[in-house]
Amino acid sequence: MGTVKINREDVFDGQFSCNTSTLLDPEEFRRQGHIMVDFLADYFNDIEKYPVRSQVEPGYLKKLLADSAPNQPESIEKILQNVRKDIFPGLTHWQSPNFFAYFPCISSTAGILGEMLTAGLNVVGFNWIASPAATELECIVMDWLGKLINLPKTHLFSGGGGGVIQGTTCEAMLCTIVAARDQMLDKVGRENIDKLVVYASDQTHFSFQKAVKISGIKLENFRAIPTTKATEYALCPILLSKTIQEDKKTGLLPLFLCATVGTTSTTVVDPLKPLCEIAKEYGIWVHVDAAYAGNACICPEFQHFLNGVENANSFSLNAHKWLFSVLDCCCLWVKDPNSLTKALSTTPECLRNKATDSNQVVDYKDWQISLSRRFRALKLWLVLRSYGAVNLRNFIRSHVKMAKHFEELVAVDERFEIVAPRNFSMVCFRVSPLALQEKVIFVEEDQVNKFNAKVLESINSCGNIHMTHAVVGGVYMMRFAIGAPLTDYRHINMAWDVIRNHVNVLLKNLSSVASIG
Amino acid sequence: MGTVKINREDVFDGQFSCNTSTLLDPEEFRRQGHIMVDFLADYFNDIEKYPVRSQVEPGYLKKLLADSAPNQPESIEKILQNVRKDIFPGLTHWQSPNFFAYFPCISSTAGILGEMLTAGLNVVGFNWIASPAATELECIVMDWLGKLINLPKTHLFSGGGGGVIQGTTCEAMLCTIVAARDQMLDKVGRENIDKLVVYASDQTHFSFQKAVKISGIKLENFRAIPTTKATEYALCPILLSKTIQEDKKTGLLPLFLCATVGTTSTTVVDPLKPLCEIAKEYGIWVHVDAAYAGNACICPEFQHFLNGVENANSFSLNAHKWLFSVLDCCCLWVKDPNSLTKALSTTPECLRNKATDSNQVVDYKDWQISLSRRFRALKLWLVLRSYGAVNLRNFIRSHVKMAKHFEELVAVDERFEIVAPRNFSMVCFRVSPLALQEKVIFVEEDQVNKFNAKVLESINSCGNIHMTHAVVGGVYMMRFAIGAPLTDYRHINMAWDVIRNHVNVLLKNLSSVASIG
Known part of the structure; x- marks a missing residue:
């Protein structure tokens, strides 16, 4: 280990000593960090005192804050006073025990500590070499979590698939749509982009439609298949099959199905087994969105909802929703990582390195939209442990x-x-x-x-x-x-x-x- | 204010009392939070002791960790021992004072405290009503920062434009490309998607090409205009003009130009003024990527590099790069927020609310790819103050x-x-x-x-x-x-x-x- 020993008090050559050290002076960080921890602990103690949904009117904060940044520094004590006085009334308190809105977005001591650690280390693991532990821990915890919810081995690194932590479901959907799109267009020619068709039920989260739109697929080719009371608003395999056949008849190219385990409106579960079988027949990519309910599958009694997932190409859940991992932590597994990286990889000269060239490592930048990425695996690891x-x-x-x-x-x-x-x-x-x-x-x-x-x-x-x-x-x-x-x-x-x-x-x-x- | 007073010791009706309270017990959080703060402060004290670039071999961590999640809980003390022993050797220490790689990704006491506060409050500000302060503070600090770097008023909320904090530059690029794409296709018909052409120099960050690819624009229509020593590898306006004219001659549709202030390889600055003027002539959307160097423009002596930006449609910088704001914090300003929200907005029934219906508020979900979003404005606010x-x-x-x-x-x-x-x-x-x-x-x-x-x-x-x-x-x-x-x-x-x-x-x-x- 190359150890660099330098006396912190040294002033080199009597040169102008810049004051950047105040940016992250360890003792000042320690002092302020303890203040912040106490501030948050007090907040959790008092959280029931605040109205759960903010009661402010639009524009309330503009009246309270200056219209430009301060010139001179202000103390953390003063800033936190402002947080309490000016920001708190404008918060809808998602961690309040009286919050029953949307789906939960659950924090926990381990999750918050994980975020602290991530922010403190602040490494950027876009590829393996940029911080090997960031990549390797992510691979390991994604296999851990995959096993906990009983995902088929084919979707784990240990079985030839693999997982990645993205920010949100919409990102996961967009990445898998693009993977499927490019796989198909490579076969049929890219001039056929307007023939691609995607399928979902009318209960599917609207993020899917947004992801489809972003990917350049024609919105007229987005099939939101109607659901009814008869199936408790789950997607009907027969209707899916019919819709696909009609599209094929008119010369369109069925591409992608998004099935949902636990819809946003009523937590309905689409029947994965028959849906995936139909999709397989037509060579359609299936993504399973289990943003909220997938987390419950760490309990064996809920795992039957995933029956059939072995035929899905990709599967995602949001650990920030119901696995206590603090926003954001969307876990995406794919059966064929190559299809993902083929669509999303880029290796410019400036990022070339031996490890990547050797093909021995995962470079997560090729599994997601962005280059830079936070070390989110830490919080999931902390929560699990x-x-x-x-x-x-x-x-x-x-x-x-x-x-x-x-x-x-x-x-x-x-x-x-x-x-x-x-x-x-x-x-x-x-x-x-x-x-x-x-x-x-x-x-x-x-x-x-x-x-x-x-x-x-x-x-x-x-x-x-x-x-x-x-x-x-x-x-x-x-x-x-x-x-x-x-x-x-x-x-x-x-x-x-x-x-x-x-x-x-x-x-x-x-x-x-x-x-x- | 609706105040809810409940005695914490009450046990209602003698029912089974679930143990979820251990998830975020305030005193346990306080205890562990202080431990984590000290752990990080010690890390900053010791940071020079570690090799800056990790020296591990691929697969090192798998040998050290179990292959499935533990059944029983483990203490934070034990976990942090493992972080030091198993994770640290696999880190490339981006915050080390001896780190001179890539571009910096700078953390700071204020930035880390901001992340702690964000994680602790853990609100999800996808639209205004979901946590009004999250949206309003973001609007305010984006105007603050825009003023600091002397962005034209047209790009600020106070002048009809506006800013949004995204994760990374690639997301910002993708959102603006999609906005420009849909604006154009609405005019010329969407069957012309394969005629759209985008421009950049061969020094432009590879994220741009990736964003273009994700958006469904034909990669053959991506023009990486060669740069030479003669312009110090800045994009030459004459060459741009020629390239556009050739494309127009063959019936293609010039759509988008990405200009760079501070390229990744050598921090070259493209000449915004002439480039934006040419783009304006052809109705091309200009995005200015100032990921690293844009931050320097808080100093008046660097602001001349932005001359001409008034004719750009959008501008972004990464405050996590050189404004001490901890990953991730990409600040994007647009002149015409409508073009962005027109392409990216979705308002499903489940998110309908009075504030949105009244058109008085910003709903940031319509300014970005994802629905969910972290309260990143807090850290930027803390850093500025x-x-x-x-x-x-x-x-x-x-x-x-x-x-x-x-x-x-x-x-x-x-x-x-x-x-x-x-x-x-x-x-x-x-x-x-x-x-x-x-x-x-x-x-x-x-x-x-x-x-x-x-x-x-x-x-x-x-x-x-x-x-x-x-x-x-x-x-x-x-x-x-x-x-x-x-x-x-x-x-x-x-x-x-x-x-x-x-x-x-x-x-x-x-x-x-x-x-x-």
């Missing part, structure tokens, strides 16, 4: 049990109804038409929807809890998604009280049809 | 002065030569053919290149300092890029000693032509 598989499974199961508990609370109150089967830790429900019939003689679906939208807005405006909504099959529903790191039964019960109180008040005020709209 | 414009300029100037100092050291040693003009804090140099002529009678360029490559590998293998290389105009050169946060004159002088020592040894061993290759 700090909690261990046993506890991670317990966390997931606790969230699911709490969701069951909430579901039971809703089910016994006849003014409410569950409107979609609960597969994981999210419950979709609404105030039922029955509840309104007590007040209004003829209740139409549209009125029920409007009333539920009113309920949700009333709840979110009070700040005690936060939920968001979905509309599926024409039904407006409230989504109660459990996963924040400090949520416990008392929060679920309190939330249920809040919901009922708002509904009580709104039902009371409801005296005529007009008042619904 | 913690150091103030005065100190930030001093840091930049210190780095530039150190580069000048290194340049002088090289210049007085006749065995070396400076091979490209130094514009910022990077010096391109090589062992000169003269030095070899003492040993070898007929020296060819190829031999000089090989000898310099040997020198560089010898230096990097010793671990004392780390540099990388470039090849421009057939000349292999060593790049000495200054910017690591703890680098001071003594490191520059030490580096120069290391370089000379290696060259001395290699020259000494050089007894024949054969020994060069």
Whole structure:
């Protein structure tokens, strides 16, 4: 090891000594770092004091801050005072135990510590040589996590496939679409780009359509196959098959299918097995988006949802959603890394190096859109080790049990109804038409929807809890998604009280049809 | 403010109390957080002890780690022991004061604290309502930074344009290419996608070509216009003009030009003024990539390099490169945000909200590829406030002065030569053919290149300092890029000693032509 010993007090040659050392003076970092840790620990202690959804009006912050950067330095103490006073009111507190909106984006002690370590080391692992541990740890933890969710060996490095940590699902989708696109166009000629067709259900996350659009594939060739109540809004294999056949008849080129395990609206699971079989028949690339629900598959009792994934070309989940890994951490596995790197690799002279030339190493820049990349594997490694598989499974199961508990609370109150089967830790429900019939003689679906939208807005405006909504099959529903790191039964019960109180008040005020709209 | 008061000790209804609270127990976070801060402070203290470029062999880490995730939890103390023992040897220490490779990716106390705060709050600001402060602070700091580098008002929110923080330059390029592509195809019809042409110089960062490829534009229509010594490898406006005219003659559609302020190989600056004027004439979108050098423009003496940018459609710099903001922080400004959001926006039902419907707010998901996004504005805000414009300029100037100092050291040693003009804090140099002529009678360029490559590998293998290389105009050169946060004159002088020592040894061993290759 080449050790460089230099006395820090040396002043070379009496030259002008620049003051860049204040940028990262270890003792000053230590002092400020401890202040920040205490600030965050206090925040977590106090988090229930804040309205969950921010209650500010657009433009609030502009009125509070200067319109240009300060000339002189300011102390961390002063800045953190401003964070508390000016920034906190504008935050929607995603880590609040009373946050039930969207899908969770869960932080954890291990996840935050991982981010601290990543920021502190601040290495840029675009290729192996730029920081070998960044690449090698990522390969290792991606195999670890793949095994935990029981992905087929073909999708792991140990079986010829491999995994990569990207920022978000949309990036993962874009990379796999481009891989599939170029594989196909290499065969049929690139002038056929406008003949490529991609498939998904109308419940697929809108990021997929965006990724398709970015990739240059014609938006008219995006097939959002309708789903219905009959399949609980899962993608119907027969319909997929029909749609593909029609496209083939008109001379189009079926390219790509995005199947979902746990849709955003209602956590429906598309039937991977038949879908992948159909896709295989036509040589279509299948990507499985399991952004939220894929994380639950670290528990054996959820792994059946992945049956059939062995025929998928790629699979992704967001560990920042429900595996406690702090935004951003999208884990993507591919069966054939070559198809990915063939589309995305570039090795300019300035990055040439022996290790790359030897073909012995993974260069992750060729697995993603960007060159630069953060050392995200650290946080996933810290999460997996700090909690261990046993506890991670317990966390997931606790969230699911709490969701069951909430579901039971809703089910016994006849003014409410569950409107979609609960597969994981999210419950979709609404105030039922029955509840309104007590007040209004003829209740139409549209009125029920409007009333539920009113309920949700009333709840979110009070700040005690936060939920968001979905509309599926024409039904407006409230989504109660459990996963924040400090949520416990008392929060679920309190939330249920809040919901009922708002509904009580709104039902009371409801005296005529007009008042619904 | 809706305040929720719940006694933390309450156990509701005697129900099973889940153990998810261990995920983010405030006091446990505090304990572990302090441990991590001390770990990092110690790392910064010791950082010079480690070989700058990792000296491990491919596959080293697999031999040290288990092949599956642990079942039981492990302590942070044990994990950090492993980081020191197993991970550190595999790191290339980008924050080492002896790191002169690539471009710097600079961390700082404020930048790391910003990342800690981002990870701790862990809000997801995809649209305004999801956490208003995340959006509003980003708009404000992007205007702050835009003013600091003297961007035209047209590119700031205060002048009708606006800025967004993306991860990396490649993302920024891809977003702007897609905006330009769709704007054009909307006019001429999307069946003309294969007629679109993009322009850059042969010195443009390879990320641009990758972004073009991802966007579905035909790679044959990517014009890497050759540069020569005559313009110091800057893009020649006359050549650009000619190339465009030829393309137009053959019925192609000129779409996009990427100009560079501070190329990767030699920090050359393309002449923005004439290039933008030509592009304007043909209605071509101009993106200015100032990833590294744009940061220097917070100093008035560098702002002349941006002359002409008022006619560019978009401009980006990486604040993680040379504005102390920790990876990742790519700042992108656009003159016409509508063109960006038109190409990238999606508003599915599940994200509908009053603020968005009112058109009063920025929804940053429509300014980027991904839906989810980290609250990166915090770190940029912390950096700008913690150091103030005065100190930030001093840091930049210190780095530039150190580069000048290194340049002088090289210049007085006749065995070396400076091979490209130094514009910022990077010096391109090589062992000169003269030095070899003492040993070898007929020296060819190829031999000089090989000898310099040997020198560089010898230096990097010793671990004392780390540099990388470039090849421009057939000349292999060593790049000495200054910017690591703890680098001071003594490191520059030490580096120069290391370089000379290696060259001395290699020259000494050089007894024949054969020994060069």
